[in-house]
Amino acid sequence: MGLPVTPLETVLLPERIVDALGLEGYGVLGEFVAGLLAAFLVANIMLIMTAVAGPWAKRKIRARFTDAIAVNRVGPFGLLIIVADAVRLLSKEIIIPEGVDRPAWELAPIIVALSALLGFAVIPMGSGIHVADPEVGAVFVFAVASLSSVGLVMGGYASNNKYSMLGGLRAVAQNIAYEIPLILIAVSVVVFAGTLRMSEIVAVQAEPLILVAGIAIPSWFAIVNPFAFFLFLIANLAEVGRNPFDTPEAPNEIIAGYQTEYSGVYFVLFYLGEFIHIFLGGAIIATFFLGGPAGPVLPGFVWFLIKIWAIFLLTQWARSAVPRVRIDQLLDIGWKGLLVLSFLNLILTALIVGVIAA
Amino acid sequence: MSTLEHAPEGAVEVDPDEVVDRLGDRVIGRDEHVNAPAVIIRPDEVVDTLTVMRDEFGFDLLSCVTAEQFPDRYESIYHLKQYADPTTEFSIVVPTDRDHPQSQSAASVYETANWHEREAYDLIGIEYQDHPDLKRILLPDTWTGHPLTDDYNQDKPQVVAYEAHENPLLDHTEGAESDTILLNMGPHHPATHGVLHLKVTLDGEQVADVEPDIGYLHRCEEQMCQQGTYRHQIMPYPDRWDYASAGLINEWAYARAAEDLAEIEVPEYAQVIRTMGAELSRMAAHFLALGTFVLDVYGEFNALSMYAIRDREKVQKILEDLTGQRLMFNYLRLGGVAWDIPEPREEFFENVKKFTDEELPASMDEVHDLLTDNEIFQLRCVGTGVLEREVAKQYGAGGPVARASGIDTDLRRDDPYGIYDQLDWEVITDDAGDVYSRVLVRVREVEQSAKIVRQCVDLLEDWPEDEREIQSNVPRTLKPDPDRRVYRAVEGAKGELGIYIRADGTDKPGRFKIRSPCFCNLSTLPEMAEGEFIPDLIASLGSIDIILGEVDR
Incomplete structure (x- = not known):
C-alpha cells in the first residue's frame, strides 16, 4: 500500500558490535571498546566520503557546471587522483611562519576537523549505523558543530597575519549571525516532533501525511513545513561557508582568510574539516527535514548517503552560480532577514502545535 | 552613429595665435608638431598656462606628459586634448636647464599629471617643483640615476644594501593606540591581476586609504x-x-x-x-x-x-x-x-x-x-x-x-x-x-x-x-x-x-x-x-x- 518505510533501528551500533564480537562478559570495558570501534567505523565512512568529495567529486561537479572536463588522466574517470592528491598533500612541507602563537596555531585545524566529526555520533544513518542516541541529540549536534568557530578564530588569531585575522573575525561574525537562525529553525522542528532525541525525530517523520494516488507521502518536515526547510538550507550555506556566503575565506579579497598560513597536513585538516562540515550540514538536514535514512527499495544507509550528497551538490551548485555577498550585507541578511523569519517560523509552529494539542 | 554626423558637443574652437596672445610673455617660442601646434613656455609658468588652457580654451584632458633630454636642455611636453573633440590638440613644451632640470608641476591643474610627472622624474630626472609626492614610480626607491638620460651607465649594477630594505614598513608602525592597520595587498594577491602592490590602510573592514605601488613589471x-x-x-x-x-x-x-x-x-x-x-x-x-x-x-x-x-x-x-x-x-x-x-x-x-x-x-x-x-x-x-x-x-x-x-x-x-x-x-x-x-x-x-x-x-x-x-x-x-x-x-x-x-x-x-x-x-x-x-x-x-x-x- 503505502511507501515502504525502513523500520526504525532501536539497536545502536556499539550494542551490535558487542553482540557480534561476544563482548558481553567484559562489562563497561567491552562497551567502551565497542563504542571506540563504532566511532572508528563512522569516522572512516566520513573520511572516505571526504576523500572522494575533495579531490574528485567536487572537481567533476564543478566541471559540469562550467563546461570544463576536470580530472580525467589518472585512473578510470580520473578516480585515482584521490590517491595522487592524498600523497601530494600529505607529503608537503609544513611551513610554520615566524611569530605564530603555538600551540593555538596547531590546535585550530584539529578542532575544526574534530568538531565536525563529533556531530556524526548522534546521527541515525540507517541500516543500524547509529553510534549514540542521547535524549539531547539535537542539542549535542549543534553544540559540537559550532565548536568549529573556536577553531577558526584560533587559527586566524594565532597565525600572526592580517589576512588570517580578518578571516577569523569574519568567520566568527558570520557563524554567530547564522547559527542563531539555524538553531531557531531546528527548534521549530523539535517543537513539532516533541523530542530532542534524533531517532525519535526520524520516527515522527515516518508517519504518513496524506495519501496521493494510493502512495503514502511521509510527513517529512521538508513537506510539512517547506518554509522552514528553505530557510534552513540558506542558513546552512552560510554555516558551511559556501557561496554566496563564503566571505571568511574569500580568496580574492583576503587570500584564504584564517587558513592563509597553513600548509601541509594542517591545510589538509582545515579542508577535511570544511568538507565534513558540509556533510554534517547535509546529515542534519536529512535528519531534521528529509526523514533521515527513510526511502523506498534501497537500504536506509544508501538513502542517507544520497540525501547528504544531494545537499553537497547544492552547495557546489551555489558556488558555481551565485556571487559572494559583501561582509556587511551578509550580516544584514543574517540579523535582519533570516533571524526575523526564523523567529516568525518558530512562533507560527508553536501556535499550530498548541492548537493541534488543544 | 558615424563620425560624419557626429557634431562634438562642448568642443571649443582653438586658434593657436589667440592662445599665444592670451598667454602673453609666458610664451618664449612656437613650434609645430605633426599632430598639434605647440607653444614653448617658461618653466615657472606651467600652472598658470595650463589653468588658462583648461579653463578658457576647453582643454579638459591632459593626455600625456612626455619628458625628453637633449644635449643642451630637458623638455616636458604636456599633450592637451578636449574630451568632446580629441582632434583639437595642443602641446605645451616646457624646456628646462640642462644642469638644473627644474620646472613647475602641473599636478595642481590636472590630477593625471601627478603620476605622469613622477614617471618623468623617475626615467628622465626632471624635478617638478610643488609636486605633491615626487618620488619614483616605476623603478624602486633605491634606484640611482635616471635610465633614459644620455649620461646614465647601464652597465653599472644597482647595488642595494640590505639595510635599505631590511624592514620597509618600519615607519608605518603606528603604535598600539592606532585605530588603523596597514595591509599590503600584493605584489602577490589573487585579485591584483598581476604584480601590483596596494598599500591599503584599513579602519576595520573599511578602506581609509589606498596607494597603488606599480613598477613590478617594468620592462623598459x-x-x-x-x-x-x-x-x-x-x-x-x-x-x-x-x-x-x-x-x-x-x-x-x-x-x-x-x-x-x-x-x-x-x-x-x-x-x-x-x-x-x-x-x-x-x-x-x-x-x-x-x-x-x-x-x-x-x-x-x-x-x-x-x-x-x-x-x-x-x-x-x-x-x-x-x-x-x-x-x-x-x-x-x-x-x-x-x-x-x-x-x-x-x-x-x-x-x-x-x-x-x-x-x-x-x-x-x-x-x-x-x-x-x-x-x-x-x-x-x-x-x-x-x-x-x-x-x-x-x-x-x-x-x-x-x-x-x-x-x-x-x-x-x-x-x-x-x-x-x-x-x-x-x-x-x-x-x-x-x-x-x-x-x-x-x-x-x-x-x-x-x-x-x-x-x-x-x-x-x-x-x-x-x-x-x-x-x-x-x-x-x-x-x-x-x-x-x-x-x-x-x-x-x-x-x-x-x-x-x-x-x-x-x-x-x-x-x-x-x-x-x-x-x-x-x-x-x-x-x-x-x-x-x-x-x-x-x-x-x-x-x-x-x-x-x-x-x-
Whole structure:
C-alpha cells in the first residue's frame, strides 16, 4: 500500500558490535571498546566520503557546471587522483611562519576537523549505523558543530597575519549571525516532533501525511513545513561557508582568510574539516527535514548517503552560480532577514502545535 | 552613429595665435608638431598656462606628459586634448636647464599629471617643483640615476644594501593606540591581476586609504623601442604592452603614429582588415576582463568566468587563423598588414559569421542572465566604487572607465582612423560611474565590436580580387626628417593608447613614449575605493580592468 518505510533501528551500533564480537562478559570495558570501534567505523565512512568529495567529486561537479572536463588522466574517470592528491598533500612541507602563537596555531585545524566529526555520533544513518542516541541529540549536534568557530578564530588569531585575522573575525561574525537562525529553525522542528532525541525525530517523520494516488507521502518536515526547510538550507550555506556566503575565506579579497598560513597536513585538516562540515550540514538536514535514512527499495544507509550528497551538490551548485555577498550585507541578511523569519517560523509552529494539542 | 554626423558637443574652437596672445610673455617660442601646434613656455609658468588652457580654451584632458633630454636642455611636453573633440590638440613644451632640470608641476591643474610627472622624474630626472609626492614610480626607491638620460651607465649594477630594505614598513608602525592597520595587498594577491602592490590602510573592514605601488613589471619598453628600427624592429613590442589579447590594437597605435610621422599611406583593403582585427582583439580583451572581474566578485569556482574564457577562446581561434599567433600577433606592418585573409577565405568568413551571428548572441544572453540581471551581483556592484564624471576627467580616465562615468568619448568615432567612420555602430555610455556601469559598458561594447566585425566581413567578402592590396610601398629603411614630432592615439581596449615619437634623422626614434590607458585608469582607484569596504576595493580594481604589462610597460 503505502511507501515502504525502513523500520526504525532501536539497536545502536556499539550494542551490535558487542553482540557480534561476544563482548558481553567484559562489562563497561567491552562497551567502551565497542563504542571506540563504532566511532572508528563512522569516522572512516566520513573520511572516505571526504576523500572522494575533495579531490574528485567536487572537481567533476564543478566541471559540469562550467563546461570544463576536470580530472580525467589518472585512473578510470580520473578516480585515482584521490590517491595522487592524498600523497601530494600529505607529503608537503609544513611551513610554520615566524611569530605564530603555538600551540593555538596547531590546535585550530584539529578542532575544526574534530568538531565536525563529533556531530556524526548522534546521527541515525540507517541500516543500524547509529553510534549514540542521547535524549539531547539535537542539542549535542549543534553544540559540537559550532565548536568549529573556536577553531577558526584560533587559527586566524594565532597565525600572526592580517589576512588570517580578518578571516577569523569574519568567520566568527558570520557563524554567530547564522547559527542563531539555524538553531531557531531546528527548534521549530523539535517543537513539532516533541523530542530532542534524533531517532525519535526520524520516527515522527515516518508517519504518513496524506495519501496521493494510493502512495503514502511521509510527513517529512521538508513537506510539512517547506518554509522552514528553505530557510534552513540558506542558513546552512552560510554555516558551511559556501557561496554566496563564503566571505571568511574569500580568496580574492583576503587570500584564504584564517587558513592563509597553513600548509601541509594542517591545510589538509582545515579542508577535511570544511568538507565534513558540509556533510554534517547535509546529515542534519536529512535528519531534521528529509526523514533521515527513510526511502523506498534501497537500504536506509544508501538513502542517507544520497540525501547528504544531494545537499553537497547544492552547495557546489551555489558556488558555481551565485556571487559572494559583501561582509556587511551578509550580516544584514543574517540579523535582519533570516533571524526575523526564523523567529516568525518558530512562533507560527508553536501556535499550530498548541492548537493541534488543544 | 558615424563620425560624419557626429557634431562634438562642448568642443571649443582653438586658434593657436589667440592662445599665444592670451598667454602673453609666458610664451618664449612656437613650434609645430605633426599632430598639434605647440607653444614653448617658461618653466615657472606651467600652472598658470595650463589653468588658462583648461579653463578658457576647453582643454579638459591632459593626455600625456612626455619628458625628453637633449644635449643642451630637458623638455616636458604636456599633450592637451578636449574630451568632446580629441582632434583639437595642443602641446605645451616646457624646456628646462640642462644642469638644473627644474620646472613647475602641473599636478595642481590636472590630477593625471601627478603620476605622469613622477614617471618623468623617475626615467628622465626632471624635478617638478610643488609636486605633491615626487618620488619614483616605476623603478624602486633605491634606484640611482635616471635610465633614459644620455649620461646614465647601464652597465653599472644597482647595488642595494640590505639595510635599505631590511624592514620597509618600519615607519608605518603606528603604535598600539592606532585605530588603523596597514595591509599590503600584493605584489602577490589573487585579485591584483598581476604584480601590483596596494598599500591599503584599513579602519576595520573599511578602506581609509589606498596607494597603488606599480613598477613590478617594468620592462623598459620605451627604451627598447628607441633602440629598434621603425620599419621592422618595433612592431613586435606593442603586443607585449596590453598582452591580454589586445595586441592588434597596440600594434595599430604604433603603426598610426609612425605612419603619420613618415607620411605613409595605408591601402583601404588593409584598413578594413586592421579594423576587423582590432575589434576582434577588443572582444577578446573584454571577455578576459569580464572573466577576471567575475572571479573577483563571484569567487574562484564559478561558471561565468569559464564561460567568458570559452568565448574568448573562440575569438582567439579566429585571430590565430588571421595572424598565425595566439598572443603576440606581430601582424600589422607600417603601411599595411603582414598578409591577406587566410585561404580558403570562405571558410574563414564562415567561422567569423558563425561566431558573430549565432554563438555570440547566445552567450551574451547567458551573460545577461547570470551576471547583469543577477540580484546579488547588483547588490554588490550598484552604487559602489563610484567615479564622478569631473573626477574621471581630472585623472584623464579613458575607455570603458570614462564612458561608464558619463563621458561620451571614443577615439574610434571622435578621431577616426581605419574605416570606423564608414561603419554603423554606437558608443556605449552610462551615467552612474559605479562598478556595475563599468561592467555593463564593457559587455555592451562586445556587442558593438561584433557589429563592426560583421560589417568588415561583408566588405571583405565583396572586395574585388584584383584590388586586394594589403601593403603600400614603404622604403626598406625609414628615416623621418629630424625633429618631426607626433603624438597619435587609438582607442585601446582600456582607453586612449597614445604614442609619442620624436624623429632624430636616423632609422630609430629619438624618443618613444607610450601613453598607457591602464596607467591613468589605475590612478583613479583611490577615488573609487576610499571609504568603501575591502570587497568593494577588489570589485573597483577589477572593474578598472588593468593589465600590469601596460601599466608598467
